[in-house]
Amino acid sequence: MADNQPQFALQRVYLKDTSFEVPGAPKVFLQQWNPEVNIDLATAHQPLEDGKHYEVQLAITVTAKNEGATAFLVEVKQAGIFQIEGVAEAELGPLLGAYCPNVLFPFAREAISDLVGKGSFPQLLLQPVNFDALYADSLRRKAEADAGAEAADTTRPQ
Template identity: 80%
Template sequence: MSEEAVQPQFALQRIYLKDASFEVPGAPRVFLQNWSPEVSIDLATSTAALDEGKHFEVTLALTVTARNEGQTAFLIEVKQAGIFQIEGVPETELGPLLGAYCPNLLFPYAREAVSDIVSKGSFPQLLLQPVNFDAVYAESLRQQQGEQEASA
């Protein structure tokens, strides 16, 4: 009896909005001002193994802050998550899969959630630009290596 190598498997099980919040600290006065906002976006990803390394939850967290005339016009926090079944993937490929590929799949859903929330808040439409999650993942690896070298 020969053991056959396990074929790599990847399946998206579910995508869901895990958390969302929207604040308009200057309402209603913010709606009476000329609208020329400065928008900043912070993003982060996190991963959690759900069962013996077969299912993983990947969460993409976006924080969008719009400032108008020096004041915060609105603040949105969205956590878009997904459950992914991953089996037979070599350890060297698991990091990029969870850190870049999965967040790339989640981003359009997070982008839509942000756009809907902004519109429902009575602000002009906001469409977030695409994100290169491969570059974001590579940068996070560089930062981790730098921290490890600094602590050594």
């Protein structure tokens, strides 16, 4: 294989951090179960020292409230090490910001489902996430913020 050929490989998937809390136990288990569930997602990535590998993290926080009080809070940081070489700079952002989190999502979803089940709550299966749309939205918001900052700089007195 030629050295300039793009290479992409998942080297390792691991659970980097997790937390599960049931602040209202045991009272929460005696109430009618009609939760309001909020899900927050975040992604991050960083190059590793060799310049050929990247750590990508997918952080998911699920908060379930029942009768106005927090029933449970689960946080999972699912991470992976990806070998990425010979990829054009324009393709690297979508790869790290959308494709890699998409690879990690099933592992995070399983960890969350397991934690919620072990907490004695009904099964929670997260719906699929469109990471391409989330990445595109983050680029749009960054461009708007940059444009706003640039406009603010031009309005300052010199």
